[in-house]
Amino acid sequence: MARKTKEDAAITRQRIIDAAREVFAARGVSRTSIEHIASHAEVTRGAVYWHFKNKIELFYAMRDQAFLPFIDHIDAAALNEESEDPLSTIEQFFENTIQTLNHDAAIREIYEIMMVKCEYVDEFTAVLQQIVTNCHYFIEKLQLLYERAQQKGQLNIGLDPVALALDSHLFFSGLLHMWVKDSRAEGFRQQANTLIRQHIGLRKRAIP
Amino acid sequence: MARKTKEDAAITRQRIIDAAREVFAARGVSRTSIEHIASHAEVTRGAVYWHFKNKIELFYAMRDQAFLPFIDHIDAAALNEESEDPLSTIEQFFENTIQTLNHDAAIREIYEIMMVKCEYVDEFTAVLQQIVTNCHYFIEKLQLLYERAQQKGQLNIGLDPVALALDSHLFFSGLLHMWVKDSRAEGFRQQANTLIRQHIGLRKRAIP
DNA sequence: GTTTACATACAATCATGTTTGTATATAATA
DNA sequence: TATTATATACAAACATGATTGTATGTAAAC
Numbered sequence A, B: 001m002a003r004k005t006k007e008d009a010a011i012t013r014q015r016i017i018d019a020a021r022e023v024f025a026a027r028g029v030s031r032t033s034i035e036h037i038a039s040h041a042e043v044t045r046g047a048v049y050w051h052f053k054n055k056i057e058l059f060y061a062m063r064d065q066a067f068l069p070f071i072d073h074i075d076a077a078a079l080n081e082e083s084e085d086p087l088s089t090i091e092q093f094f095e096n097t098i099q100t101l102n103h104d105a106a107i108r109e110i111y112e113i114m115m116v117k118c119e120y121v122d123e124f125t126a127v128l129q130q131i132v133t134n135c136h137y138f139i140e141k142l143q144l145l146y147e148r149a150q151q152k153g154q155l156n157i158g159l160d161p162v163a164l165a166l167d168s169h170l171f172f173s174g175l176l177h178m179w180v181k182d183s184r185a186e187g188f189r190q191q192a193n194t195l196i197r198q199h200i201g202l203r204k205r206a207i208p
Numbered sequence C: 001g002t003t004t005a006c007a008t009a010c011a012a013t014c015a016t017g018t019t020t021g022t023a024t025a026t027a028a029t030a
Numbered sequence D: 001t002a003t004t005a006t007a008t009a010c011a012a013a014c015a016t017g018a019t020t021g022t023a024t025g026t027a028a029a030c
Helices: A006-027 A034-040 A045-051 A055-079 A086-103 A105-116 A122-151 A161-181 A188-201 B006-027 B034-040 B045-051 B055-079 B086-103 B105-116 B122-151 B161-181 B188-201
Strands: none
Touching: A006 A034, A006 A045, A006 A055, A006 A105, A034 A045, A055 A086, A055 A105, A055 A122, A086 A105, A086 A122, A086 A161, A086 A188, A105 A161, A122 A161, A122 B161, A161 A188, A161 B122, A161 B161, A161 B188, A188 B161, B006 B034, B006 B045, B006 B055, B006 B105, B034 B045, B055 B086, B055 B105, B055 B122, B086 B105, B086 B122, B086 B161, B086 B188, B105 B161, B122 B161, B161 B188
């Protein structure tokens, strides 16, 4: 087949990434061969190997399409320094993430793949470490927000922003995991927002 | 080779399970071949296929060695009805689980495999569903304990046992995940007990 | 004309499930 | 109690298919 224009090539590249995501989600990363991805994207393995060195490079490309926006989302929440209501900022952040999972099938698939359809061994161990690094970054931002909430008197007395940040991170991590695992929408997915509000409610200063 | 006695066969079987666990932990479930397991157990594939139909049956056998005791542990905590201090029962349960992970390398490996070294697709999707079922069971027991804590006046006023149970489950689920992922003991593992106490502390009625 | 963007062909492993072979533990029988 | 029959606990061989990376070919864009 003939050479394509640069824009065409970019389209092919994205098609391959999309195909990879879909096949990963259906068959798991390990059981997915380059041929599976190629035929699903309606190209040959040659095209895949042209755009990506191997499977893990493709995996990284796919991951970035969900995680770069997520980082931006975290930063946006934390950077809003003039917010009058830091506690609500946290709550909104959690709810928005769940919203995104509900509405964006691609993002949802990427989370699913990374949480229950990928084995973090060999070349993939680095991915796990990057996730952990991101978690620490996320915890930092949560701590910042809780500190601001404390300054504004939103928190119950005696609560420590550091502890709250860690606790909220574990809560949210657990929530995402349950959300993904409960793929038949048996309840958890509908309950998510309620759970978030209750979680934040636990910290909120009682209105006298 | 010759036929072994029943006890010898049982030993061989357990050796194969142990070998499977070790190789799964090192290479991930998908990348592990029956031959890998066999040679690690110092038997041939024939022995493995004699004792187990295929890889997933072996996986189930391995899993049960960690999860059956875990269920018992949950039941033991919830059945202790005369406990004067249900909140501490919960706290102890969390801490004991972490203790087990710290001291029992086999259990630790099984958790690791199930959380980050296994892809839940095809024959493995059933495993995920079973995990979710177990989670719901766990949440029920937590709810029971929180109800007892409420009756004994241990909880802060206005807290709902149902909400607390879900929140604690998410916390614990997130904690286990972080514990497993933080394999280089960079902090999370040491912090676990502190986090548990703080989490429970959030619910505890302030001593007047 | 050269580089790009692929398709096609090649070579080399590797894994799976099954089948067959076999020595012996164990139960049945005499 | 000694003998025999059979099921057991594997090892070894077989047949088949899948996957990977690379190497080569090619037509069109630049």
